[in-house]
Amino acid sequence: MTPGSNIPLTATSVTVDVSAPVRLDVSGLLLTADGKVRSDDDFIFYNQPTGAGVAYRSGGGSAPDAIVVDTASVPAQIEKIVVTASPDAAGQTFQGIEPTATVRGAEGQVLATFTPPQLGAETALVVVEVYRRNGAWKARAVGQGYANGLAGIATDFGVSVEEEPAAASPAPAATTPAPAPAAPDPRAAMSTPPPAAPPAAPQAAPAAPAPGSGKINLDKGRVSLQKNQTVSLVKGGRPLLSQVKMGLGWEPAFRGKDIDLDASVIAYGPQRNQLDSCYFGRLSILNGAVKHSGDNLTGEGGGDDEVIVVDLGRLPADVSGLVFTVNSFSGQKFTEVAKAYCRLVDAATDEELVRFDLTSAEPQTGVLMAKLIRQYSGEWEMTAIGDFVKSRTVRGMVKPGAQAL
Incomplete structure (x- = not known):
């Protein structure tokens, strides 16, 4: 598949796994018509592996992690499930890494594959989405990158990520630069904003591109x-x-x-x-x-x-x-x-x-x-x-x- 392309899904059960040369964390978010989650329960990952018609499946380190969608069990108000991936190592980008999403049918047969092109400073990706259109289900290749990690994706889709306050520590020596703060992991601390809260600003701006690359x-x-x-x-x-x-x-x-x-x-x-x-x-x-x-x-x-x-x-x-x-x-x-x-x-x-x-x-x-x-x-x-x-x-x-x- 290429970015933006889609395929019809005839089976009620579909699995999307994401593989790469490094270990990836794979997650799924259930989104309503406004592109937001209903609550924290709609964020599916290794520490919250089941939701309404959607489940996380670990590869155990020997196989890629996956998101499994039972379309017959997805609530009517959910219009799409986005599958995300981020390198397991803190701060690692997709530079030099080519993740591949594989969409599989109920019997494990390959329906489509997708490798997002031209990745660089991104630390998290919306790789594929499984969505409902006029009563039928489809899978679409996305490949949208975020330079601020999974926290950026979670914020875009309505999850409010609470940053933990930094612990007090002595000032570092002049010769030792202070490390940049890592983006918070929304799986560690997250809550859904109240209905009256304004929508979060998009967080998808990539880091400054290297010469000859970028958008x-x-x-x-x-x-x-x-x-x-x-x-x-x-x-x-x-x-x-x-x-x-x-x-x-x-x-x-x-x-x-x-x-x-x-x-x-x-x-x-x-x-x-x-x-x-x-x-x-x-x-x-x-x-x-x-x-x-x-x-x-x-x-x-x-x-x-x-x-x-x-x-x-x-x-x-x-x-x-x-x-x-x-x-x-x-x-x-x-x-x-x-x-x-x-x-x-x-x-x-x-x-x-x-x-x-x-x-x-x-x-x-x-x-x-x-x-x-x-x-x-x-x-x-x-x-x-x-x-x-x-x-x-x-x-x-x-x-x-x-x-x-």
């Missing part, structure tokens, strides 16, 4: 991305759900030499499965939600060489990701290309929203330029990729594109 939005205007950096297509707190244009451009690296490159986009479903591809030989896909401007045979002229128009609001619900690629059908290498770039433009205003310039090239015939991923909350995120592959056609980009999601 930003469009509030400050045009964004220039580095490789592997992500921008959320949100402005003023509202997701961009209008028509956008992905412009791709290039110039010959040597004067007087034409360069024939082909821009394409591959649409993927929840299982990273190819749904369709839009390129010079297929100029419209997904009932016109994605359209191609046509082939540019030389790369000459200013501005975008080829444009792919995407109507985000018209994309079918099963489209969870789009990967934009460029290929050299004639076999010319990208070391013969200068100034290759892609840019996302608001089709209504022609305002450039995001730009990614390739700063280096490799002697290959294909490049994965960028991807658009639909998030569980509905907004889209764009990530600069910039990975080179050996392929002269879009057909050869399908597998590496899926791996890049």
